[in-house]
Amino acid sequence: MVGQMTYGKRQWERYDSQMRRIIPIMYDTMKELMNLIDADTSAFNDYMAALKLPKETPEDLAMRGTAMEAGLKKAITVPMSLAKYVSKLWEPLKELAAVGNFGTKSDLQVGIRCLETGVLGAYYNVTINAEGIKDEKYKNGVLNEIEQYRLLADRGCQEALQILQERRA
Secondary structure, eight states: OHHHHHTTOGGGGGGHHHHHHHHHHHHHHHHHHHHHHHHHHHHHHHHHHHHTSOOSSHHHHHHHHHHHHHHHHHHHHHHHHHHHHHHTTHHHHHHHHHHSOGGGHHHHHHHHHHHHHHHHHHHHHHHHHHTTOOOHHHHHHHHHHHHHHHHHHHHHHHHHHHHHHHOOO
């Protein structure tokens, strides 16, 4: 919205080329994030189905354990994807914070915080699901990766908000 409220407006026309570059990044990422809603539901359903598998015999238990691990790994991929997509937005957001229509400052501030919160949600989701993973190499890899995305979100959020805080118009 901030890009759309800047692009093509006479007061901000000097930033039109930047808006033509930034707006598609934001729009494409928004579409990808919307797709993750259904993917998250599907991943959760797979895990829940694994929980309902029989556990009568050693073979049943082994099959159930394998299915649960696969379900958890699938459930981890969705929030990991969210964090990865959002990580691409911090630099364009900082640029938008510096030049976007100043009248939309509060909208951008809220949007920045929402993205940070989304990454925190992904972080918590990955860490809780990783607790059930037996594959230590996989577990350590995803925990390290999500921690990097969390740190990037923290830094990107703070930097973008600082740019907006220091702007006067």
